[in-house]
Amino acid sequence: MKNTIKVERAKQNMTQQDLAEKIGVSRQTINSIESQKYIPSTVLALKIAKVFNIKVEELFELEEDDFL
């Protein structure tokens, strides 16, 4: 599952630490989500989307492999 968190962060001039503090997780967690090592829970995904004021579907997108 790919995501556009890095892009959205850049748009809002926000660091990983800033985002982590806003949603109450560690910076490592944000880094892992961005690098697609970790898939966040629904609650966390919704929280991230809310920070960027966009829909969760705009932030996360399923890939071909996710349907296998």
Next chain:
Amino acid sequence: MKQSQAINNTAAFFPNHFKKIGLIVALLPVALIFLAKYFFPDTPTETKLIVKDFLFNVTILGILIIAWSRDKEEDEMSMQNRLQALGFVVFTAVLMMMINPLVNLFWGEPFQEMSAKQLMLFILLGYIVFYKIRKRSA
């Protein structure tokens, strides 16, 4: 860092400062053994064995406290890392239990199974180490 219960379901763990308490509890027996050797050199072997057994339990308790203490920043990914570490170490412990007596035989030692305390120590230390590795590789 305040977190919602939905994301941070880690209430069952000790607070972060318990890691230091656990370290002191785990290292205390080592210090006590050195002190006992210096102050009570003529202790009977039977007493030594009982004290050694007790101190080993204290060390395991200390390591348990370290393993069950929260990180400074605990979140849902930490929980996933903990789960993976626990799964890995249980899998390894079962293999270790089966292989250990055979390794003893190979080296010419008597066929002896791991004791429950050795297994407990292996599980706790393995869990701590694998969790740290998972955390650093994230």
